[in-house]
Amino acid sequence: MGLNKDWWKYFLGVWMVLIILGAFLYAPPAKVLGDTARILFFHVPCAWIATLAFLISAIYSVKYLRKPDLEFDLKASTAAQIGFLFTVLATITGSIWAKKIWHSYWNWDPRETSIFILLLIYAAYFALRSAIEVQEQKARLSAVYSIIAFVTVPFFIFIIPRIYQSLHPDPLINPEGKIKMDARMLRVFLGSLGGFTILFYWIYRLKVEVARLKIIQLEKEE
Amino acid sequence: MNREKSSLARSRFALLSNAYYIFQKDLQLEFRTRYAVNAIFMFAITTLTAVSFSIGPARLKSMVLAPLLWIVLFFSAMSGLAHIFVREEEQQTADTLRLVTRPSTVFLGKWFFNLVLLFSLELVIVPLYVVMMNFSVANVGAFLLLLFLGSIGLASVATVIAAIISQAGTRGALFAVLSFPISLPILISAIHGTRLTIDGALFSDCLSDLQVLFSFSVVIITISLMLFDFIWRK
Numbered sequence: 001m002g003l004n005k006d007w008w009k010y011f012l013g014v015w016m017v018l019i020i021l022g023a024f025l026y027a028p029p030a031k032v033l034g035d036t037a038r039i040l041f042f043h044v045p046c047a048w049i050a051t052l053a054f055l056i057s058a059i060y061s062v063k064y065l066r067k068p069d070l071e072f073d074l075k076a077s078t079a080a081q082i083g084f085l086f087t088v089l090a091t092i093t094g095s096i097w098a099k100k101i102w103h104s105y106w107n108w109d110p111r112e113t114s115i116f117i118l119l120l121i122y123a124a125y126f127a128l129r130s131a132i133e134v135q136e137q138k139a140r141l142s143a144v145y146s147i148i149a150f151v152t153v154p155f156f157i158f159i160i161p162r163i164y165q166s167l168h169p170d171p172l173i174n175p176e177g178k179i180k181m182d183a184r185m186l187r188v189f190l191g192s193l194g195g196f197t198i199l200f201y202w203i204y205r206l207k208v209e210v211a212r213l214k215i216i217q218l219e220k221e222e
Numbered sequence: 223m224n225r226e227k228s229s230l231a232r233s234r235f236a237l238l239s240n241a242y243y244i245f246q247k248d249l250q251l252e253f254r255t256r257y258a259v260n261a262i263f264m265f266a267i268t269t270l271t272a273v274s275f276s277i278g279p280a281r282l283k284s285m286v287l288a289p290l291l292w293i294v295l296f297f298s299a300m301s302g303l304a305h306i307f308v309r310e311e312e313q314q315t316a317d318t319l320r321l322v323t324r325p326s327t328v329f330l331g332k333w334f335f336n337l338v339l340l341f342s343l344e345l346v347i348v349p350l351y352v353v354m355m356n357f358s359v360a361n362v363g364a365f366l367l368l369l370f371l372g373s374i375g376l377a378s379v380a381t382v383i384a385a386i387i388s389q390a391g392t393r394g395a396l397f398a399v400l401s402f403p404i405s406l407p408i409l410i411s412a413i414h415g416t417r418l419t420i421d422g423a424l425f426s427d428c429l430s431d432l433q434v435l436f437s438f439s440v441v442i443i444t445i446s447l448m449l450f451d452f453i454w455r456k
Contacts, residue, residue, distance in 0.1 A: 065452050113410065120403035127399045132390050141386050144449045145400065148382065151445050155407055155438060163430040164414070 015195050022188040036100045045196035046090040053083030058150035061143035073139035078207045084122045111168040114156035121149045244331025258302040266298035274354040284420035289413050303380035304397040306332045307388035325454040337377040360422030371435035372412040379405050382446040385453045
């Protein structure tokens with residue numbers, strides 16, 4: 001095969017460029033929100049990756065509790081780190097959009113409140129990790145905390161914004177279960193979701209590898 | 223067959239009755255030292271005095287009254303609720319407890335103790351708040367229900383986080399760091415609901431807050447019972 005085994009990385013680069021071009025040139029402006037709606041091609045995938053990363057962190061935490069292998073702990077904490085990063089990105093992009101459409105960067109809309117609490121909860125996860133010295137204890141307790149944190153996530157994503165009046169546009173999983181989007185917008189949007197997911201996979205793999213090497217180096221030094 | 227059934231029934235009953243023994247033990251210990259009770263009540267009364275003194279005779283709106291009440295209750299509760307597990311580790315009685323009974327009984331007993339502690343705090347602080355702050359609630363029934371469900375939620379979060387930090391070695395600020403973010407949904411719904419009850423909203427208006435409080439507590443208690451084995455086991 002003439003193809004490099006890293007072909008998908010080049011593909012991803014081209015793909016993301018196409019998505020950015022598509023978001024600004026190909027997709028039409030939305031009906032009510034106009035051009036500001038273009039941020040959804042980046043904001044929603046960030047939120048999606050954050051949820052996915054926290055889910056992966058919770059799954060590896062469950063795996064760790066079943067079988068105490070530090071490899072699982074490493075994967076759980078790596079996924080949580082990336083999830084945190086993408087939650088920050090979703091918050092920032094959301095805030096920029098809010099400035100444009102609600103004329104204020106931050107006004108404690110239920111969505112804003114939810115994502116802020118979510119950030120705090122996962123920040124506490126890292127605080128817990130940094131506070132414990134013993135490797136096994138750190139892994140076990142933070143696995144428990146990560147699972148507790150994850151079961152609260154549905155409250156922030158689905159329940160609180162539904163119960164309290166929010167001005168946030170209907171998310172994709174809305175009560176009517178319909179996707180209200182122009183066909184061209186939908187194409188760019190789904191492409192962006194796919195691109196971000198592959199990007200997440202790449203970051204995740206790199207970070208896990210780095211964490212592994214760090215552990216090996218520490219063992220060598222000892 | 224019959225014996226099997228009755229032993230099954232006994233073992234189910236044993237969970238609750240053993241949890242009750244744990245609760246009684248903690249209650250007796252608490253009466254001996256009064257550590258948690260002193261911490262919580264001193265904190266609450268001092269805060270309430272500071273708030274009431276600085277506000278003076280001004281009549282506050284529900285928008286200020288509701289959060290102040292919950293802030294006083296929340297921070298004073300959190301100053302003492304971690305003690306229940308930290309004490310077991312400090313006095314090195316945790317290992318005995320591990321040998322004597324199952325983890326879920328320990329959790330239920332401690333949870334119940336914290337709940338009772340929280341209720342007794344509210345029994346004192348809420349009347350004091352009424353007297354000192356000109357606090358009056360239009361819809362008393364809904365307010366009491368909010369207080370009840372809010373306490374269950376706070377006690378659940380505090381108990382499971384206390385269990386985690388008691389195993390963590392460094393305890394100082396960790397309890398606050400871990401438990402405050404998870405308690406925020408409870409606080410937000412409770413404050414929102416309390417504001418409505420002060421202004422005389424109907425029961426149906428507070429229903430969404432009550433739903434959040436109830437479902438959040440159920441989720442936290444369930445997940446805590448499932449995970450407590452892993453926290454408690456060495």
